[in-house]
Amino acid sequence: MTENDIKGILSLINEPFIGKDFTSLGFVKQISYNGKNLSVILEISDEDFAGADDLKARITSDIQKAFPELKEINISFKTGILNHDSRQKEFVMPGVKNTIAVASGKGGVGKSTVAVNLTMALAKLGLKVGLIDADIYGPSIPLMMDIHTSPGIAEDKGRKVLVPVEQYGIKLMSIGFLMKKDDAVVWRGPMASSALKQFMEDSLWGNLDVLLFDMPPGTGDIQLTLSQTVPLTGAVIVTTPQEIATADAKKGYTMFDKVNVPTLGVIENMSYYKSETGKIDYIFGQGGGKKMCEEIGVELLGEIPINSKIREQGDAGNPIVNSNPEEEESKTFLNIAKNLIISINKRNTSGKQSKGPEIIMEG
Numbered sequence: 001m002t003e004n005d006i007k008g009i010l011s012l013i014n015e016p017f018i019g020k021d022f023t024s025l026g027f028v029k030q031i032s033y034n035g036k037n038l039s040v041i042l043e044i045s046d047e048d049f050a051g052a053d054d055l056k057a058r059i060t061s062d063i064q065k066a067f068p069e070l071k072e073i074n075i076s077f078k079t080g081i082l083n084h085d086s087r088q089k090e091f092v093m094p095g096v097k098n099t100i101a102v103a104s105g106k107g108g109v110g111k112s113t114v115a116v117n118l119t120m121a122l123a124k125l126g127l128k129v130g131l132i133d134a135d136i137y138g139p140s141i142p143l144m145m146d147i148h149t150s151p152g153i154a155e156d157k158g159r160k161v162l163v164p165v166e167q168y169g170i171k172l173m174s175i176g177f178l179m180k181k182d183d184a185v186v187w188r189g190p191m192a193s194s195a196l197k198q199f200m201e202d203s204l205w206g207n208l209d210v211l212l213f214d215m216p217p218g219t220g221d222i223q224l225t226l227s228q229t230v231p232l233t234g235a236v237i238v239t240t241p242q243e244i245a246t247a248d249a250k251k252g253y254t255m256f257d258k259v260n261v262p263t264l265g266v267i268e269n270m271s272y273y274k275s276e277t278g279k280i281d282y283i284f285g286q287g288g289g290k291k292m293c294e295e296i297g298v299e300l301l302g303e304i305p306i307n308s309k310i311r312e313q314g315d316a317g318n319p320i321v322n323s324n325p326e327e328e329e330s331k332t333f334l335n336i337a338k339n340l341i342i343s344i345n346k347r348n349t350s351g352k353q354s355k356g357p358e359i360i361m362e363g
C-alpha cells in the first residue's frame with residue numbers, strides 16, 4: 001500500500017462543503033502507516049460538522065475494502081482553508097492565503113467588535129490569522145486587544161519593515177499605532193491610504209491563513225486602496241437589523257461588487273436582547289439582516305445578540321471569544337467563523353477568483 005493508493009481512494013470522496021474531492025483540493029494533510037495501522041489527517045471546511053462521524057466511517061470502510069489486511073484505520077479531520085489565488089506569490093503579502101474586508105455601511109453597528117471576535121474565533125479553529133485596523137474614524141483595535149506597544153522595525157531583504165504586534169496569538173496592525181489622539185480629520189484621504197499600503201507592502205506578515213481588515217464605515221478611499229492593492233478574497237458586511245443600517249450596508253455591498261469583490265456573507269449584530277428570564281426583545285427590529293441577504297443574494301453568516309458581556313470584554317481589552325469561550329455568544333461567533341470558512345472555500349473553488357489588482361506590477 002502506498003501513499004498514492006490512499007490518495008486514489010480519497011480522490012473519489014468529496015469534501016462535503018465544497019463538492020470537490022479531498023485529493024484534488026490538497027486536503028490530504030498526512031498519511032502515516034506502520035505496516036499494520038494507518039492514520040490519515042484530512043483538512044475539511046468544518047471539522048465537527050453534523051455528518052463528521054458518518055463521513056469518517058465511510059472513508060474507513062472504503063480503505064478497509066481496498067486493504068483488508070489493515071488492522072486499524074484512524075481518520076481525523078482538521079479545519080482547512082484554501083489559498084485564494086494560486087498567483088498569490090506575485091502579490092504583496094505572498095504568504096497570506098486570504099484577505100477579507102470587514103465592512104459596514106454606517107458607524108456604531110459593532111463592526112470592530114465583530115471583527116476582533118471573528119478574528120479570535122478563526123484562531124480558535126486552528127487558523128493563523130491577522131487583523132489590520134484601517135478604521136481611521138475610530139481605530140479601536142488596540143483598546144479592544146489591550147495593546148500598549150508599537151510595531152517593531154526589522155530588516156528584510158535589505159529594507160526596513162514593520163513587525164506587526166502580536167496579542168492572543170493574532171498578528172495586528174492599526175492605524176491607531178501611527179495616529180495621535182483626535183487626529184482623525186487630518187488622517188482622511190491620502191495619508192490613511194498610504195498608511196494602509198505600508199501595512200500591506202512593508203510589514204512582516206509571514207504565513208497567514210486569513211488576514212482581516214477592519215474597514216472604516218461607508219464607501220471611500222480606503223476601500224478603493226485595499227481593493228487595488230490586494231486580490232481580496234471577499235468582504236463581510238456587518239449590520240444591525242434596523243432599516244437605516246441595512247440600507248447603508250447594501251451600499252457597501254454595491255461598492256464592493258463594482259470593484260469585483262464578492263460579499264462572502266452578512267453578519268447581523270445587536271439582533272436581539274435576551275433578558276435573564278429568557279424574554280427576547282428585538283430592540284432594533286427583527287429580521288433586517290435576513291431580508292437584506294435575500295435581496296442581494298448573499299448568505300447570512302449569523303446573528304449576534306446585544307449583550308453587556310460583549311461590550312464589557314471589548315472595553316476590558318479581552319474579546320469575549322477569548323475571555324469567555326463557554327458563553328453562548330462566543331459559540332455564536334465560532335459558528336459564524338465556521339460559516340465564513342465554508343464561504344471562503346466555496347469562493348476559492350468557484351473559478352471566479354479576483355483577477356488581482358491591475359497596478360500590482362508597478363515598482
Ligand code: ADP
Binds near residue numbers: 110113138270312
Ligand atoms: P463600529 O466599529 O461599527 O463603529 P464598535 O464595534 O466600536 O462599532 O461598537 C460600538 C459600541 O457598541 C461599542 O461600545 C461596543 O462595545 C458596543 N457593541 C458592539 N456590539 C455589541 C453587542 N453585540 N452587544 C453589546 N455591545 C456591543
